[in-house]
Amino acid sequence: MGWAIALHGGAGDIPHSLPPDRRLPREAGLRHCLDVGIAALKAHKHPLDVVELLVRELENYPHFNAGKGSVLTSSGTVEMEASIMNGKSKKCGAVSSLSTVVNAVSLARLVMEKTPHIYLGFHGAEAFAREQGVETADPSYFITPENIERLKQAQDANRVQIDYTQPVQKEAKDAAATIPNGDSQIGTVGCVAVDSEGNLASATSTGGLVNKMAGRIGDSPIIGAGTYANHLCAVSATGKGEAMIRGTVARDVAAVMEFKGLSLKEAAAYVIDQVPPSNAGLVAVSSTGEIATVFNTTGMFRACASEDGYSEVAIWDSPLK
């Protein structure tokens, strides 16, 4: 028993050759967030507060695909989405198509707590943000040079990609001239946490897919796809949204634990296995303090820790393999 926490900065085709100037800031970001989360849990903060806090940190970090540093739509704009869920009550909140809200996850929490609804999108969500007085910024605040470059590469290759997809081989020499090794930026972010009383919570936030159609909604704001928490476990997923939606990935981890009696780790592995390769990853914690981090992509930026002193920051080597 005891508390446990896991967070991710996205799963994808993260090359082993990722150069230090791409890898180190992200590892540092994960480590920093992990420390913040550990301190919060030690101070007996509720997991719902912890996941919101951590996802806010990840959103503010420009190296991850959420908040500042979000990937760009086909029109070169940013559209952010997020969701949050409280395991015990199963109350949840979600937002989509935000363009000025600095912390989408906090707006999702306000939807959950301050409206009779669960999910707000687009103008309605932006208007609600203003009513609530949350921090907003000019849309340009969220855009980074790396993402402008990433969009260009995707448009040149005429494809939509998850954040870490590598450029196609024939463009390798061009890519070398632009962004070294062409890593397509960082993925969706998310956090799950459990305290020693078994309170569980999950939150996920993202800018979505590089070069997505304006208005495209992925799995991150969809309860049961990118985010889920109940009395058994809390799950935050990442990868190709469309695959997570049809696979109801976050929900299925809990369902498989409940209906097939699998442990958290077994359930997480089972569910990721059902998704086509190179499409998904997730982090999860159970009510008894277990942790699972699983992915069928090359890598997943992640960090986790539990009360018994275990802690890890990693990118590759899925425990599955």
Add this chain to the structure above:
Amino acid sequence: MGGWAIAVHGGAGVDPILPNERQEEAKRLLTRCLDIGISALRSNLSAIDVVELVVRELETDPLFNSGRGSALTEKGTVEMEASIMDGPKRRCGAVSGLTTVKNPISLARLVMDKTPHSYLGFAGAEEFARKQGVELVDNEYFITEDNVGMLKLAKEANSILFDYRIPTLTTCGGGAAMENQLQMNGLPISLYAPETVGCVVVDKQGHCAAATSTGGLMNKMTGRIGDSPLIGSGTYACDLVAVSCTGEGEAIIRSTLAREVAAVMEYKGLNLHEAVDYVIKTRLDEGKAGLIAVSKNGEVACGFNTTGMFRGCATEDGFLEVGVW
């Protein structure tokens, strides 16, 4: 077993004192939609084509809350959403925040068939609709006098309720509408517009498909998204089963209701009727909702814990039923 089966719904949560005339009108529409679906199935159309066809009919008719006849937002406008899912390969498409698209379910289908995505919303969805050349109309087309009146009453009701989940204790001056203590989604049942329409089908090949469409909750905040466009909540289809849900959006989302039916069949080995029963009885907590479902074996089932659900179902062996309670 085997053979085709079809079910349609026009929403769960019906005012117990709904006038007979309205009940008859609803049953006539459900019967007409069933007939359309049955003819299509007899002509060997696939499940995915049949559910789209039937839901288009429901959207076009102003009686239920989808397409024309949709519930109104707090601003008096219409914002529609829908989703569709094809059991084989679990392909899916969804749309939200539509204001000019005459048939949202068809746009959802186009998202599924013509884009690399699963879900488009608002301006992006409308832009896609324009590019696809689907039929577009002014927002006024969707607004009915009935609903303008309902919105007014809903606003009055909300100004009396402190918290949308706590029923009023007194009804002074509120008229007959307030005397009924039954509530759904924070509104007295007489003002509550059942939220959605839906259709589930299994065709002769044993392929299942589901579709759901709605205008959403009366007096909702603009931009509010409910369960209907959310795969796993309002709509779900896989190799085993197809499900379409209706009722309190929050309850349906929290319980991922449509997926739940399939999950207990898949992981617990329950049959269709057992699964529907189990899910309605144990997964909704205090929430109120209903659903229709068909299995690959040609079975059909409906379940609801509300006072009534407008529905109709039919199977190839001649079973046919249309009901409200």
